[in-house]
Amino acid sequence: MPSVARSVPVTPPQQAGETPAISLRGVRKEFPGGIVAVHDLDLDIAEGEFVTLLGPSGSGKTTVLRLIAGFEQPTAGTVLLRSRDVTAAPPFDRDVHTVFQDYALFPHLSVLRNVEYPLRIAKVPRAERRERALAALATVRLEALGDRSPAALSGGQRQRVALARALVNRPAVLLLDEPLGALDLKLREQMQIELKEIQRTSGITFVFVTHDQDEALTLADRTIVFSEGRVEQAGSAQEVYERPASAFVAGFVGTSNVLAGADARAVLGRDGSWSIRPEKITVTAADHTAPAGWTTAVGVVEELVYTGATTRCVVALEAGGVLSALLLNGGGNDLPTLARGQDVRLSWRPEHEIHLM
Amino acid sequence: MILSTPARWLLRAAAIGVLTFVYVPLLLVLVNSFSSSATFTWPPPSLTLQWWQVAATNEGLRAAVVTSVEVALLATLIAVVIGTLASMALTRYTFFGQEAVSLLVLLPIALPGIVTGIALNTLFTQALGGLTFFTLVAGHATFCIVIVVNNASARLRRMSGTVEEASTDLGATPWTTWWLVTFPALRGALVAGALLAFALSFDEIIVTTFTAGPGLQTLPLWIFQNLFRPNQSPVVNVAAAVLVVISVLPVYLANRLSGDSAGAATK
Ligand SMILES: Nc1ncnc2c1ncn2[C@@H]1O[C@H](COP(=O)(O)OP(=O)(O)O)[C@@H](O)[C@H]1O
Ligand SMILES: [Mg+2]
Numbered sequence: 071m072p073s074v075a076r077s078v079p080v081t082p083p084q085q086a087g088e089t090p091a092i093s094l095r096g097v098r099k100e101f102p103g104g105i106v107a108v109h110d111l112d113l114d115i116a117e118g119e120f121v122t123l124l125g126p127s128g129s130g131k132t133t134v135l136r137l138i139a140g141f142e143q144p145t146a147g148t149v150l151l152r153s154r155d156v157t158a159a160p161p162f163d164r165d166v167h168t169v170f171q172d173y174a175l176f177p178h179l180s181v182l183r184n185v186e187y188p189l190r191i192a193k194v195p196r197a198e199r200r201e202r203a204l205a206a207l208a209t210v211r212l213e214a215l216g217d218r219s220p221a222a223l224s225g226g227q228r229q230r231v232a233l234a235r236a237l238v239n240r241p242a243v244l245l246l247d248e249p250l251g252a253l254d255l256k257l258r259e260q261m262q263i264e265l266k267e268i269q270r271t272s273g274i275t276f277v278f279v280t281h282d283q284d285e286a287l288t289l290a291d292r293t294i295v296f297s298e299g300r301v302e303q304a305g306s307a308q309e310v311y312e313r314p315a316s317a318f319v320a321g322f323v324g325t326s327n328v329l330a331g332a333d334a335r336a337v338l339g340r341d342g343s344w345s346i347r348p349e350k351i352t353v354t355a356a357d358h359t360a361p362a363g364w365t366t367a368v369g370v371v372e373e374l375v376y377t378g379a380t381t382r383c384v385v386a387l388e389a390g391g392v393l394s395a396l397l398l399n400g401g402g403n404d405l406p407t408l409a410r411g412q413d414v415r416l417s418w419r420p421e422h423e424i425h426l427m
Numbered sequence: 428m429i430l431s432t433p434a435r436w437l438l439r440a441a442a443i444g445v446l447t448f449v450y451v452p453l454l455l456v457l458v459n460s461f462s463s464s465a466t467f468t469w470p471p472p473s474l475t476l477q478w479w480q481v482a483a484t485n486e487g488l489r490a491a492v493v494t495s496v497e498v499a500l501l502a503t504l505i506a507v508v509i510g511t512l513a514s515m516a517l518t519r520y521t522f523f524g525q526e527a528v529s530l531l532v533l534l535p536i537a538l539p540g541i542v543t544g545i546a547l548n549t550l551f552t553q554a555l556g557g558l559t560f561f562t563l564v565a566g567h568a569t570f571c572i573v574i575v576v577n578n579a580s581a582r583l584r585r586m587s588g589t590v591e592e593a594s595t596d597l598g599a600t601p602w603t604t605w606w607l608v609t610f611p612a613l614r615g616a617l618v619a620g621a622l623l624a625f626a627l628s629f630d631e632i633i634v635t636t637f638t639a640g641p642g643l644q645t646l647p648l649w650i651f652q653n654l655f656r657p658n659q660s661p662v663v664n665v666a667a668a669v670l671v672v673i674s675v676l677p678v679y680l681a682n683r684l685s686g687d688s689a690g691a692a693t694k
């Protein structure tokens with residue numbers, strides 16, 4: 071285990087010449103009935119990278135995983151694993167293991183025998199099999215429960231068994247389909263930290279599907295935002311959040327704060343759609359003057375949503391449009407007596423105005 | 428459920444009535460097979476094993492029991508093999524006409540035995556050159572398959588398909604997956620289905636009448652033919668007692684088994 075925590079997640083650079091762990095080339099998946107789940111997808115995932123696929127329900131995330139695992143055949147395009155063309159290869163002939171959303175543990179086998187299963191298939195000798203399975207259970211801190219039946223485990227424990235079973239034979243790629251979806255918030259946050267740790271120490275390529283933007287941004291070296299079977303944007307957490315490429319991404323990742331059309335012209339003096347993240351906006355009294363060079367607009371407080379650490383302040387602008395500002399409840403606010411109906415001035419640096427395609 | 432006292436008494440009386448109606452005649456048959464009187468007298472004057480000895484040396488009866496066991500075993504074996512394959516096809520794959528096939532497979536249980544019997548009789552005598560031991564087995568297999576398909580499909584439907592996907596994902600071929608994952612989950616249901624199929628075949632008489640080769644007698648056929656011969660009546664009682672035991676035991680076991688495995692699945 072690394073004792074020194076890295077302060078910033080390192081994005082593995084897509085170096086030229088290095089073969090990606092996974093390559094999807096023009097992959098398209100059509101289901102009977104004309105549903106196109108994946109449109110002509112081109113995607114490279116580097117060796118050792120932690121990638122999250124983020125998108126709303128029905129956007130094709132599971133289908134992409136199933137195409138990589140081999141449960142679905144693409145209608146067009148090729149799937150490469152470490153530059154080997156596996157488009158037509160069955161799932162058992164791909165060095166890819168999956169953590170299923172419903173865990174899919176074998177009900178008739180004990181926890182230990184579940185984890186031993188892939189080693190048994192790979193004809194690893196009995197003694198070594200046991201040793202490695204116990205080691206895998208230890209990494210998910212379940213070594214004491216090896217004799218239990220999966221039915222006698224809690225949801226969080228089953229999740230860990232599924233993870234140990236998928237990792238024990240060290241696949242080149244681990245696919246995880248909303249693996250934390252069924253867990254409560256505390257457990258989910260704890261598992262996120264453990265997953266990140268396991269991924270870092272094992273160096274295995276992780277492809278993690280989620281519809282939860284916080285989860286996606288927390289875990290990933292790179293987040294790929296999906297909508298209706300297409301990639302909307304791919305990039306680091308920072309890129310996707312700070313520089314959303316489309317109105318969809320701006321809305322799906324973080325709070326939608328978009329000025330478009332007439333509102334954009336009136337407030338920003340520009341055409342097109344623009345996004346400003348709520349925490350970049352400063353709220354002051356209406357008669358305050360904004361710092362030189364900042365964009366500014368006055369409006370009326372419509373809504374104040376107190377959420378503990380922060381307050382969301384929704385302001386209807388005089389010039390048109392609605393913007394939310396996020397205020398930290400730090401005690402040092404200029405406006406301790408913010409109230410609904412109050413006139414306020416919003417201001418922000420122009421570089422925080424993100425042009426959306 | 429909370430019931431008023433009169434309602435409880437009514438239900439209790441009804442249950443006792445039904446059980447009496449079903450089991451008292453059965454008990455009479457069993458007791459009679461040990462009665463020293465050759466005709467029905469109640470209470471039996473004294474108890475004896477005499478009729479069991481007579482029955483044991485009765486060639487016709489012995490041959491009938493052997494035929495019944497052979498037919499039931501073979502029909503069950505065929506039903507288990509075909510029934511397992513059919514239930515896999517019906518629950519694990521999608522194909523054109525699946526709904527129709529799934530209905531057609533279950534239909535023989537709803538068809539009156541006499542219709543199945545006549546239909547099979549026509550097929551066997553007109554197209555396949557007459558009735559033999561094997562046409563009898565085939566006739567029995569038709570309804571035995573239904574039992575196995577029913578039991579196995581119910582289990583397969585309850586079992587999440589992702590478990591099999593997980594197995595192939597972890598490197599197992601479909602064949603290995605079948606042996607290590609699907610079959611162990613299915614085993615209890617198959618044994619229960621086989622036991623029920625055996626019991627059904629063992630006391631079947633209508634389809635048997637239409638599909639048995641000449642000279643072949645199963646135990647129910649033998650009983651039916653000897654029922655009205657007065658001198659045979661004590662031996663018929665013995666045969667009936669044997670029939671009851673051999674048919675009820677598998678049903679009891681099957682019940683125990685499915686109870687156990689259902690408990691394990693929901694635990
Ligand atoms: N086996 C299937 N048959 C038909 N349509 C499917 C099948 N699997 C998925 N789809 C459709 O493909 C689209 C994408 O589904 P999916 O990949 O499960 O999305 P997500 O995982 O993002 O929720 C959906 O419209 C879904 O209804
Ligand atoms: Mg999904």
